Amino acid sequence: MSFQTAIRPAESMDIADIRRVARAAWHAVYDNVLGKETVNSLLNEGYAPPLLEQMIELEEVGLFVSTADDDVVAYMSCGMTDATGFGDLDLYVHPDYWGEGIGTELLxxxxxxxxxLSVRKIRDEVLAENEVGNAFYRSHFEKVGERTTEVDGQQHPVNVYERRL
Structure with missing residues (x-):
C-alpha cells in the first residue's frame, strides 16, 4: 500500500461517498449478472440517503468507512440478525482498491x-456469480451451504458462509 488507511464510524458527511463506492463496486460486480437497470434500482433502494442516515444513528448497527489518504474507499455495515447470536455484515471496497487488504481491515x-453486540457467529450470503465477493469470503469464512434467491424476478444461486467470533 502506498497510501495511508484508516477506519472510522460513518458520519452524515460520508453518505455521498458511501453511495459513490457502492455504485462503483455494485456495477463492477453485478452488471453482467443482474443487468445495469436492476443494479441501479437496488442501489437507489438500498442506499437511499435517509436509510443511510438512520443506519449512522443506530448504535446496534455498525456503519464504518475506510479511507485512503482521507478519501472514502470502502464501507461496511454490520449488526446482529437474531437473538441466537448470529450477525451479518455487508462490505464493499471501491474496485480501484481491490486486493489492497482494506476489506480484511474492515472485517x-x-x-x-x-x-x-454479543454476536457469536457471522453468517453471510454471496451471489455465486459474484467472483470477487466469493474470493474474499472463501479466504476468511467457511462455506456452509448453498441456496437460491430471487432478484428482480430471476433465481440466482447463493453461497452461504459463516465465521465464528
Whole structure:
C-alpha cells in the first residue's frame, strides 16, 4: 500500500461517498449478472440517503468507512440478525482498491463491533456469480451451504458462509 488507511464510524458527511463506492463496486460486480437497470434500482433502494442516515444513528448497527489518504474507499455495515447470536455484515471496497487488504481491515473492525453486540457467529450470503465477493469470503469464512434467491424476478444461486467470533 502506498497510501495511508484508516477506519472510522460513518458520519452524515460520508453518505455521498458511501453511495459513490457502492455504485462503483455494485456495477463492477453485478452488471453482467443482474443487468445495469436492476443494479441501479437496488442501489437507489438500498442506499437511499435517509436509510443511510438512520443506519449512522443506530448504535446496534455498525456503519464504518475506510479511507485512503482521507478519501472514502470502502464501507461496511454490520449488526446482529437474531437473538441466537448470529450477525451479518455487508462490505464493499471501491474496485480501484481491490486486493489492497482494506476489506480484511474492515472485517476485523466489524468483528469487534459484532463482539460488543454479543454476536457469536457471522453468517453471510454471496451471489455465486459474484467472483470477487466469493474470493474474499472463501479466504476468511467457511462455506456452509448453498441456496437460491430471487432478484428482480430471476433465481440466482447463493453461497452461504459463516465465521465464528
Amino acid at each position: 476485523h473492525r466489524g468483528e469487534q463491533h459484532l463482539h460488543e
